[in-house]
Amino acid sequence: MLKKAIFLIIVFITSVLSVEAQKADLAAEWDWFEALEKHIHEANAEELLENKQEKLQSAKDIERSDIESRLSKELAFIHINKTNDLEKAMSMLIRALEIDESVDNETALIFTYLGFYQLFEQVEDYYYGKEFLEKASNILRNYDFPPLRLYINQKLGLTYYFIGETGKSIEQHQNILEYAEAERIPKIEAEAHTDLATIYANENVYEKALEHFKNALTIYRRIKSPFKEAECLNAIGDIYLMQNNQDKAYENYLVALDILKNLPKNNAHLAVLYNSVARYYLKENNAERALANLRLANPLAQTSQNQGLIQETYALLSKAYKVEKNYKMALEYSELYKALEDFLQKEKNDRSILKMQSRYSLNQKQSLIDKLELNRIQKEFELEEEKRFKNFLIIMVVLIAIILLLILTLFILQRKNNRRLKVANLKVKAQNDELEDLNATKDKFFSIISHDLKGPLNSLTSFSGLLMNHTSSLSTEEIQMLAKDLDKSLKNLFALLENLLQWSRSQTGNIEFTAEEFNVTEMLLENKKLLEKQAQNKNISIEVKNTKPISAKAHINSISTVIRNLLSNAIKFTAEDGQIKMGIVEEKNRYVVKIADNGVGMPKEVASKIFRIDTKHSTQGTAKEKGTGLGLILCKEFVEKNGGEIWVKSEEGKGTIFSFSIPKN
Known part of the structure; x- marks a missing residue:
């Protein structure tokens, strides 16, 4: 009896320790999964892929299948949520499935199944997605872990609804x-x-x-x-x-x-509500009040860029104008509605084709998953058969297994905690480095702004004081001279504010650098025409060499801003009767735009700093024009956003050549 009691106690302790260890593993996997989703949402896809692929290769080199499984899943989630390369995601998940099933790691297998669910959800194949969610749910029945249970139940609820x-x-x-x-x-x-x-x-x-x-x-x-x-x-x-x-x-x-x-920031919500109120007034046959609300909804819907909401607003406007018997406006909004509907339908058709192609590719690999599943079932059957032949021998082994399990559990927990602590320390260090860089950039930026705003504003204050206090003692010529100086200060202040606005918009992501095809030669000619008057004031000639059309693909407004800034600088630092030449050179994979002048030039130490925000350099022009301090920084920002580079060659007293490249593709 005593031996039986001891044996039962040992079995009970082993069972409790095993359950607690599995629960700890599941909690760690859940923390990893939540952190990964957040990290994928915030980080750059290329950096993520490069980092994870290097680690995956290292795991393979040292034959660490557990690390390989996790990294394969991480790469799969990146491809699903960032690159949309679903075939690579499928390959990675299949590899993770092979590893998890080979070592019978149930907690890891749950998240592999969640990966397959996200993969099939991406191509709207909810039937396959449901199968993997249900598999994950079945495994989770053996564990008491509410956060993951809630997550899976929410996904199952939506999936069941999508499949009817x-x-x-x-x-x-x-x-x-x-x-x-x-x-x-x-x-x-x-x-x-x-x-x-x-x-x-x-x-x-x-x-x-x-x-x-x-x-x-x-x-x-x-x-x-x-x-x-x-x-x-x-x-x-x-x-x-x-x-x-x-x-x-x-x-x-x-x-x-x-x-x-x-x-704040509720344009779409407000537009939806104004549309709802408009529907109410249409039911009341009050077209005038309906239109009043729709006129409020329309600009809000446009600002939100929600195509479905814009389409709904057009439909309601057409209906309201029709009730008011303004058939012209009703027809106009009806046509807008149909045009948007055709556009959305085309987008929907294109997405459907892509999803069908992806679904076909995934289904091609489905047989591999089925084969792995069959192997798993067969393996489980064989294990059940083996259990029938095991009896007292297992009891003897349990005593040794308890000690090994305790050591292994402590080792795994310690290793995971060390790994998580290392990751957290690296993350904190990276965030600190980023904050230091941001603070340095902010300090230099405000230094530039305070310095460059003070000059023109002091000039404006001085000139306005002279005009207010000494008007009677000033001659007409002196007043005209003051007015010209005022005009110069205002133009300089305007140039500073324009560059500041453009730079801040680029930093906050408010400029979408969408590439469009345009004629680079024509852009040079347009900017020449725009600044010709400024050049004529100093009797400077501007020549565009080789005026044949050259087509490139980039963000038009930002490239035009770069040309305008560089040409304006050339005029500013070229003396009277000088020359400015602009041209385009075709290279293997890019076009190089060159703007050359025979002006004052600059020393090499100055040329090496003019594109950096962490240094301040602003020089007066040949007619005492003042620089904004941001123009060349903005040029560098815009050129690099378009995939090019910018550089300068200059010799003091002989002139300067600014060059920047535009990729052909």
Whole structure:
């Protein structure tokens, strides 16, 4: 009896330790998965791929299959979410699946299945995606880990709805709702109510939809989430409108509008609400009030760049003008609606073709997954057979296994903790380095701005003081001279502000550098014409050599800004009766634009610093024109954004040649 009791105690302790170790592994995998999703969203795809591929090769070299499995999954998630190279993602996931199944690593296998789900979700093949989610869910039944269970249930709820299994979708969301209510997680609870309300509304079960939307609204008010509150009110208003209860619909729309008007960055939300109010007025046959709201909605929809919202606004405008018997405007917006519909349909068709191609490629490799799954099932069967022949021998081995398992568990936990600590330290160091660079750039930037703004503003203050206090004692010629100086200061200030605005827009990502085909020669001629008057004031000739058309592909406005800045600088630093020559040289993979002058030139030490923001260099022109300090920095920024480079050759007293390249492709 004593021996049996000891044996049972040992088995129980082993079981508890094993479960706790698996739970710790699952928690670590979940932390890794969440951190990876965030990192992929924030980081650059090329850097991510290069870093992970190097680590993957190292893992293969040292034959660490566990590290290889994780890195294969990381590369797969990068290809799915960043590069959209689904075939590579499939290959990586298949390799991870081979490793995870060969070592029977269930916790790792869950996240491999989630990778396959994301892959098939990308091509809208929700049936295959559902299979992998269900496999992950089945494994997770052996573990008590709510965060991952919630994540999988939410994905299953959406997937079931997409494949038409509405009942299962509702069941999943109700399970999530019950858990959130029991654990008092208001955000998850509100989201579950919203998802259920949306499903019931789409199924025309309006009473249940209203019930869930109102419950979500109560929670969002309690946790102070105004955007979500406004969305719920709008949805409730829409349901009342579908039930022909116009008064209640209008009340909800007005409350939602009052909330949104006090919130920033809400153009799309406001446009949706104005459209909803317009629909209400159209139901009331009040075309005038409907149009008033649609005129507010249209510019907001355009600003949001939400094509579906713009299309909806066009349709409502056409309908409203038709009710008002303004058939010309009704036809105009109807045509806009149809044109946008054709464009969106073409985009949809193009996406469908690409998805079909990707789906075909993935299905070609599906047989490999099926083969691996068959091997896994066969392996499980063989293991079950072996268990029938194992009895007392296992009991004897357990004693040794306990010690080894404890050592191994401690070793794995320590290694994982060390790895996570190392990653965290590297991340903190990288963030500190980035912050130091940003602070240095910010300090230099504000130094340039304060210095360059002070000059023209002091001049303007002095000139205006002279004009105010000594007008009676100044001659007409002196006033004209002051006016010319004022004009120069204002133009210099305007040039500074224009370059500052362009630079800040490029830094904040507000300029989208979309390449378009254009004639480089024509751009040189246009900028010559634009600045010819400025050159004539100093009797400087500007010549464009070789005027045959040369076609390139880049962001037009930024390249024009570069040419204008360089030409303006050439005029500024060229003495009277000087010459400026502009031309284009074709090289193997690029065009090189050259702007040469016979002006004052500059020393080599100055030429090496003029494109850097961490140094300040601004020189007066030959007619005492003042530089902005940002022009050449902006030129370098714009040229590099277009995939080119910029450089300068100069000799003091003989002139300067600025050159920049534009890639042919």
